[in-house]
Amino acid sequence: MSRIGKKPVPVPSGVKVAVNASTRVIDVQGPKGKISFTHRPEVKVAAAANEVRCEPAVKETDSPGASAYWGTTRALVATAIEGVTKGYAEKLEIIGVGWGAKVQGKKIVLTVGYCDPIEIGIPDGVTVTVTQQFVDITGADRQKVGQLAAQIRQQRKPEPYNGKGIKYAEEVIQRKKGKAFGA
Numbered sequence: 001m002s003r004i005g006k007k008p009v010p011v012p013s014g015v016k017v018a019v020n021a022s023t024r025v026i027d028v029q030g031p032k033g034k035i036s037f038t039h040r041p042e043v044k045v046a047a048a049a050n051e052v053r054c055e056p057a058v059k060e061t062d063s064p065g066a067s068a069y070w071g072t073t074r075a076l077v078a079t080a081i082e083g084v085t086k087g088y089a090e091k092l093e094i095i096g097v098g099w100g101a102k103v104q105g106k107k108i109v110l111t112v113g114y115c116d117p118i119e120i121g122i123p124d125g126v127t128v129t130v131t132q133q134f135v136d137i138t139g140a141d142r143q144k145v146g147q148l149a150a151q152i153r154q155q156r157k158p159e160p161y162n163g164k165g166i167k168y169a170e171e172v173i174q175r176k177k178g179k180a181f182g183a
Contacts, residue, residue, distance in 0.1 A: 005043075005070035008051040009078045012085055017047045017077075026077060030084025033125055033140035037076065040069040045077065052077050083140040090149035091169035092135040095158070101130045108135070112156040112166065120151055134169065 011017055015030040026045060027036045039045055042065070044057045054074040056066045063069075094101060099112045108128050110118040122128050126139035126148055135152065139145045149168070158165030160176040167173060 003071070005054050005056075005067065005074045007074065008053045009074060009081060011047075011050050011052060011081060015081055015084055017052055017081070019045050019047045019052075026080070028077070028080040028084050030081070030140075032084050032087045035080040035083055035141055037080070039073045039076070042066045042069045043073045045073065052081075079142050083142055087138055087140055088142045088145045089136065089138045090145055092137070092149060092152055092166055093169050094133045094135065094166050096156075096164040099156075099164070100133065101135050101152075103128050103130055108152065110152065110155055110166075113164075118155050120148070120155075123148065 015028065018027040018029075019025075020027075021044075024038050024041060024045075025036060026039055027034065029035075042056060042058050042063050044055050046053050046055075054070055054077065056070050058066050060066050094110075094112065096113060101108055101110050103109075103122075104119075106122050107119045108122060108130075110120070112118065123144045125141055126137060126144050128148070129136045129138075137145050137149050137152075153166045153168070156165050158167040158171070158173045160174055161178050163173060163175060165173075
């Protein structure tokens with residue numbers, strides 16, 4: 001049995017949750033935006049006025065991963081509700097002389113030591129702002145915010161010798177000494 005799946009997800013005021021049982025689509029709408037996703041067929045989702053409940057649609061013997069899907073679906077619903085009420089944010093820091101970023105329309109352009117700038121598309125529902133060496137990514141969908149932050153960081157991971165690279169703001173990079181020359 002899923003311990004997380006058993007818990008109902010409270011729906012705060014100002015948030016609307018609609019569940020379509022035939023297509024398995026869950027729509028969550030709130031002040032920060034709208035999130036829509038399809039849940040697994042092994043799980044039934046029912047929305048009441050002030051809570052959402054998840055329960056397995058099949059027996060554990062019929063589908064071995066049913067309880068895992070049950071807890072995952074409940075966590076996805078809770079994450080979507082939190083996203084449309086509070087939102088999610090990631091902050092990246094670009095460290096390097098002459099390195100930086102700027103937003104041009106629906107793209108973020110990174111200048112991080114390569115001969116050509118790198119352009120990365122910004123998905124719908126995600127806002128990117130750049131102030132000095134910091135890149136702030138905000139949005140209602142946790143997956144989109146985290147994926148964009150990971151794509152930006154992937155372009156130039158922080159390296160431990162000179163400390164240059166793109167890192168999460170709260171990330172700590174362990175510095176290495178390097179070679180010791182002469183004596």
